[in-house]
Structure formats: C-alpha cells, structure tokens
Amino acid sequence: MAHKLARLVETIVEQVATPYPVDRYLELVDPMITWRDARAKIVDVRRQTDRSVTLTLRPTRQWKGHEAGQYVEVSVVVDGVRHRRFFSPAGAAAHTDSLELTITAHAGGFVSRHLRENARPGMVLGLGAPAGDFTLPAVRPERTVLVSGGSGITPVLSMLRTLIAEGHTEPITFVHYARTPDDVPYRAELDALDRTLAHVDVQFHYTRTDDAEHFAPSHLDGLADADGAQVFLCGPASLMSAVREYADERGLSDRLFSEAFTIDTAPVLDPNQPITGDVTYTDAEVTTPNDGRTLLEQAEAAGLNPEYGCRMGICFSCTKVRKSGCTRNILTGELDSEPDQHIQICVNAPVGDVEIEV
Incomplete structure (x- = not known):
C-alpha cells in the first residue's frame, strides 16, 4: 500500500512538473537531489597508471548495489551533451554507500579520455541500474x-x-x-x-x-x-x-x-560475395560507398556523430530505423531486410545498398 501511494505521489508531481521530469528541475538546485534518477558524486580520484583513472563515487539513494562482474551505465555531460558508456564496478558486491570505477582511456574513447583528463572530486555522474549475467554463481566454486x-x-x-x-x-x-x-x-x-x-x-x-x-x-x-x-x-x-x-x-x-569489453567489428570478407553498394544517411543527406564495416563505424568515418553507448549491442542507445536494404548482425550473422525496422547500428553492417535514419 505504501509503495502504491508513493508511486501515486510521484506520478502527480511529475505531471505538475510537465514538460520536464522532476529531476530536470531538481538538478538545477543540486545535481545530487533526485526524485527518480540515480546519480553519484566523485569523492576521490586516483590515476593508478598512465592510461587509467580510478573514481570513488558516493551514489544517491536510488543505487542498490551491484553483483560482482556486472556493468553499469555511466553518463557524463560534455559541452552540454550527455554521453553514456558502460563500465564494470571494481569494488566488492553489496556496497550501496560507495561505488568504485576504474576507467582506461583508449585512443578512440571519447568518454574514457574525458574522465581520465578531467574527473575531479565534486563532479556528478549519472548512473543506470547494474546489469549483466557475468556473475559468480550463488553456490561459490570449489x-x-x-x-x-x-x-x-x-x-x-x-x-x-x-x-x-x-x-x-x-x-x-x-x-x-x-x-x-x-x-x-x-x-x-x-x-x-x-x-x-x-x-x-x-x-x-x-x-x-x-x-x-x-x-x-x-x-x-x-x-x-x-x-x-x-x-x-x-x-x-x-x-x-x-x-x-x-x-x-x-x-x-x-x-x-x-x-x-570489445567485439571484432572487422568486415567479413567473402570472395564469392564482394562488398558492394552505398549507405545513405537520410537525416544527414549523406551517401558513402559501403566498405563492409558496421553502420556506426561508417557513419563516423563520414563525419557524422550518431549517439551510442557500449558499441557492443548491449545498451540499445544507438538504435536507428533502417528504411530500406539488408543488414547483417555481426554478433549472430543474421540477415534482415524488413523495411522500417529499428536496428542497432553498432552491431549491424550493410549488405549492399542501405538507407538508415542517421
């Protein structure tokens, strides 16, 4: 009963706060005051190696801890744009009062490089719920x-x-x-x-x-x-x-x-089925020759900046509508040519001509 009442109050408050969620107003006062969103304040920064940064975070009440081996979505605002990536907590499971992340800055990692260079105590990051099945079994191994x-x-x-x-x-x-x-x-x-x-x-x-x-x-x-x-x-x-x-x-x-943490996105080369066709990014009105890589990689090579998160088909933040053409899922090998379908451009490569809403 108490849970239903709390949910009703939450719904009423959000309706009054329209057009924005309550948390968009609260963060103007203090980013760590939230109604629904989980956030975390950086309380300590260590740079243990030349390429990594270790962050100790104090999460808001919405954080319920993680299982060892899981990953969590972390969001950070850079130049007014919110970027989301996935990182695995390094601390022991069951801790709800603190969270430890060690992030390695890779050459093409925009968020990882930003945090490696700019993370400081007091910075507030967004947190998603922990996820993933890479965890210890309930009965611990011998x-x-x-x-x-x-x-x-x-x-x-x-x-x-x-x-x-x-x-x-x-x-x-x-x-x-x-x-x-x-x-x-x-x-x-x-x-x-x-x-x-x-x-x-x-x-x-x-x-x-x-x-x-x-x-x-x-x-x-x-x-x-x-x-x-x-x-x-x-x-x-x-x-x-x-x-x-x-x-x-x-x-x-x-x-x-x-x-x-990474997947092989290199084109699968078949001498009997050479890479052909063009990729058309309909929103940007750009067309480029298909080189066999994923739609995300080809879009970036064309100078476009579509939103993405994990680049591994986990988070669905790069989902776009394929207007026409055929694509191959690089994880499963499955081909799909149904028009007007939502696909993840980080794990789908064009087969021949493809139109995608990017």
Whole structure:
C-alpha cells in the first residue's frame, strides 16, 4: 500500500512538473537531489597508471548495489551533451554507500579520455541500474580461476574482492595480462593479497616487455582443469579467443564464463560475395560507398556523430530505423531486410545498398 501511494505521489508531481521530469528541475538546485534518477558524486580520484583513472563515487539513494562482474551505465555531460558508456564496478558486491570505477582511456574513447583528463572530486555522474549475467554463481566454486586482460580487470577484481569479503577460503587464482607492469591498476593490492592470503594466487603476464608472454596453455594447465574449477574471463578479443579455444580443446567450455569489453567489428570478407553498394544517411543527406564495416563505424568515418553507448549491442542507445536494404548482425550473422525496422547500428553492417535514419 505504501509503495502504491508513493508511486501515486510521484506520478502527480511529475505531471505538475510537465514538460520536464522532476529531476530536470531538481538538478538545477543540486545535481545530487533526485526524485527518480540515480546519480553519484566523485569523492576521490586516483590515476593508478598512465592510461587509467580510478573514481570513488558516493551514489544517491536510488543505487542498490551491484553483483560482482556486472556493468553499469555511466553518463557524463560534455559541452552540454550527455554521453553514456558502460563500465564494470571494481569494488566488492553489496556496497550501496560507495561505488568504485576504474576507467582506461583508449585512443578512440571519447568518454574514457574525458574522465581520465578531467574527473575531479565534486563532479556528478549519472548512473543506470547494474546489469549483466557475468556473475559468480550463488553456490561459490570449489576453485575459482579469474582471467583478465587490460581493462577487463575490473569485473574479475570485483569477483575476487567479493569472495575475500565473504570469507571464502577455497583456492582462487587471478591471472592478468597487461602490456607492462606499469599498466596494471591495483598491482600493489594484488601483490599484497598474493603474499598474505594462502588460498589466493596472483599471476601476471606482460605482453610488451623483453620477455613478453602472451596466453599459453601452460598458464591454465592444472588450474582450469582441476576438480570443481570454474573460469571467469574478461578481456580483449585476442585473449578471449585464445582462452575459449583452450577450453574447447580440453572439454572445459561448460566451466568457462566470459564477458567481452570489445567485439571484432572487422568486415567479413567473402570472395564469392564482394562488398558492394552505398549507405545513405537520410537525416544527414549523406551517401558513402559501403566498405563492409558496421553502420556506426561508417557513419563516423563520414563525419557524422550518431549517439551510442557500449558499441557492443548491449545498451540499445544507438538504435536507428533502417528504411530500406539488408543488414547483417555481426554478433549472430543474421540477415534482415524488413523495411522500417529499428536496428542497432553498432552491431549491424550493410549488405549492399542501405538507407538508415542517421
């Protein structure tokens, strides 16, 4: 009854506040006073590596915490435009009073570079609800193997911290791949855990040093195939592919759980079906030759700036109407030519001539 009454009051207030939601008015007073939207204020900023920034956030009451391994939509206003991206919290699960994000600035990452260069205490970010199925099972594994590369460290670090916070004493192996030792955020913490907790084993492999080590089967032999072991994997496409191949060859695929931070958007080249046609962006009145890449990448190459979030088909913020033509979903390979359909331009590539409302 109380919940229904609160919802009724909320509806009445929003109707009175028309044409804008209540939170649009409240943020003029204080961005951290919200009726419905979740937000978070940056209270601490650390730059642990040359390419990353670690933010400690104090969220508003709407934040209910996350499960280890999940991701959350983060929005930031840059030059009057709100941009949305997805990042995985690095802290242990169940915390509702604080949130920790470590964001790696990539060459083409507009939001990640902005936060790396400009994040400061007092800045307020928008928060979405946590989502994603890359999580620890309710019954914790007898042996946990956490494998990450680059910025994929955050969700598996959240898993490690969660298990430790719960007092989990079964074996945990943390295997991380980075360019150099200086590129590992949380390196000091992980070294300390490796030294002080008998059941935690931390292994680093560096891919751009004199004795560079890329993934090799020996890195997981005796770990992933141990009785009761479950493997959680997050990292760049090359690492993900190598570990999946390893698991397939050893019959361990049912024990491997993974989350990708990036996807391979390179055109699939078939000599029997060459790339042809033009892409017409109807709103911009621009037409360019189809080069086989996703509609989002081709639009950006044409000088357009369509809205997007994750670039992985998760968030749906890049959804546009395909007026005509055929597209291929690069995740599933499915072809679709139904006119006037909403599609995600980050994971759809044109096949022949395509008209898209961009």
